[in-house]
Amino acid sequence: MGARRGRPTSVVELSGEERETLERWARRPKSSQALALRCKIVLAAAQGRHNNEIAAALGCHAATVSKWRNRFASRRLDGLSDDPRPGPPRKITDAKVEEVIVKTLESAPRDATHWSTRSMAAEAGISAWSVHAIWTAFGLKPHLVHEFKVSPDPQFIDKIRDIAGLYLNPPEAAVVLCVDEKTQARALDRTAPILPLMPGAPQRRTHDYRRHGTTNLFAALDTASGKVITAMSARHRVEEFRKFLNLIDKEVPDHLDVHIVLDNVSTHKTPTIKRWAVRHPRFTFHFTPTYSSWTNLVERWFSELTTKWLRRGTHTSVRDLQDSINAWIDNWNNDPKPFTWHKTADQILDTLASYLHRIPQTGH
Incomplete structure (x- = not known):
């Protein structure tokens, strides 16, 4: 029989802890399908199976099996995660993000009671879309106001306990x-008569x-x-x-x-x-x-x-x-x-x- 041709196959040997982790990731419902497939590839490779055999069993390409087999052999569990994708460097630094957040929370524009994306963009020297992205990431909504009233009732605590207890544990x-x-x-x-709902137009009525x-x-x-x-x-x-x-x-x-x-x-x-x-x-x-x-x-x-x-x-x-x-x-x-x-x-x-x-x- 002639010698096997092609790239050498990495030998995969697992420790008990690695095997347990891979099996857990492979069956965990919240794992991504991509990560689950990589774990199954490594587990199959640890059984001594060839790439083509693993690819046929898991419904993927042999090159995919080879990639994740080699990545695990060289970098172990860390090799199963995706590498950072190439792209342009960040234009907005952490310092600029902090500046936008601090200004939003601790100051107001000279001509308004609260910041808008455009006024903050002009103040911080970035785009309005970037301000929107920062506010969204940190849950900031300067345009919203929720009203409240603190009860001055001296028996507030007793009444709350009375009513909540009545709702949760009603008497027999x-x-x-x-x-x-x-x-x-x-x-x-x-x-005037109300104009009914129509496709492309809401119900209309006089004010x-x-x-x-x-x-x-x-x-x-x-x-x-x-x-x-x-x-x-x-x-x-x-x-x-x-x-x-x-x-x-x-x-x-x-x-x-x-x-x-x-x-x-x-x-x-x-x-x-x-x-x-x-x-x-x-x-x-x-x-x-x-x-x-x-x-x-x-x-x-x-x-x-x-x-x-x-x-x-x-x-x-x-x-x-x-x-x-x-x-x-x-x-x-x-x-x-x-x-x-x-x-x-x-x-x-x-x-x-x-x-x-x-x-x-x-x-x-």
């Missing part, structure tokens, strides 16, 4: 209802409207089922709120206790309501902290009603508005979707503490 033989009012819901009609009155919507959201108990009235007074509490008392079975989550509106704390609570001992009121309506889940339901139904709706009278809202509520209650609360009181308080730590002179 009881129903938890989130109650609030959507006041002054307006019956609005556009001054002005005609007012046809308002209504007040009372809602009680069952946190367990997602169903709502509602009532509408022309006025928003203590008397209307008391009538709504009577409606809740009638709708909830007598054998269940009722826990009500409320905000701090004055109509919820009047002597009339306090006397009503004394006459109905199965009701327990839980008040949200001041400026913390986000802790009341019914606000999330009001958001659904507003964004999906009212914001783009048109109504020619208060009766038309009320009928429209009732139709949407009936549809909701036919297939209710409860809103699930996930955050514990400790998680909420830790998040708030991290904000306050960055805000000087908060008094908290």
Whole structure:
């Protein structure tokens, strides 16, 4: 038999640690397909198999097998990674990147409250696209502002623990209802017919409207089922709120206790309501902290009603508005979707503490 021709084949011998690493990389779901193939090539080479045999088994070219076999033989595991691709050198140095970040965080242009990509590009002497790339890499968005309000409620911690505990661990033989009012819901009609959605054009409507009155919507959201108990009235007074509490008392079975989550509106704390609570001992009121309506889940339901139904709706009278809202509520209650609360009181308080730590002179 004649001697084998061609380039000499590198002999691959693996240590136990290298074999374990290669097998793990070859089967790990998050490994790239290219790296997994290279690991399989080396493992097969360690078994003494020839390049053509390995290429046929793995569905690649023999030259590919030879390349990664030799790379591993000379550089071991480090040889399986890709070499840096050739290209032009970086034009923006680390010092320039640092300059852009520091200026973005600690200064503002003379003619604006925040930097834009173009104003920062002119300041730093680089292109606007480069500024955009730096901001994207470091998660900087000078054009965005998120508003917040720190609650001054002296019982904030106790109320947060009370409400979060009520959501996460509701009492047995009881129903938890989130109650609030959507006041002054307006019956609005556009001054011209709405132009429908068309291919290439969104729905169009006039910016002005005609007012046809308002209504007040009372809602009680069952946190367990997602169903709502509602009532509408022309006025928003203590008397209307008391009538709504009577409606809740009638709708909830007598054998269940009722826990009500409320905000701090004055109509919820009047002597009339306090006397009503004394006459109905199965009701327990839980008040949200001041400026913390986000802790009341019914606000999330009001958001659904507003964004999906009212914001783009048109109504020619208060009766038309009320009928429209009732139709949407009936549809909701036919297939209710409860809103699930996930955050514990400790998680909420830790998040708030991290904000306050960055805000000087908060008094908290």
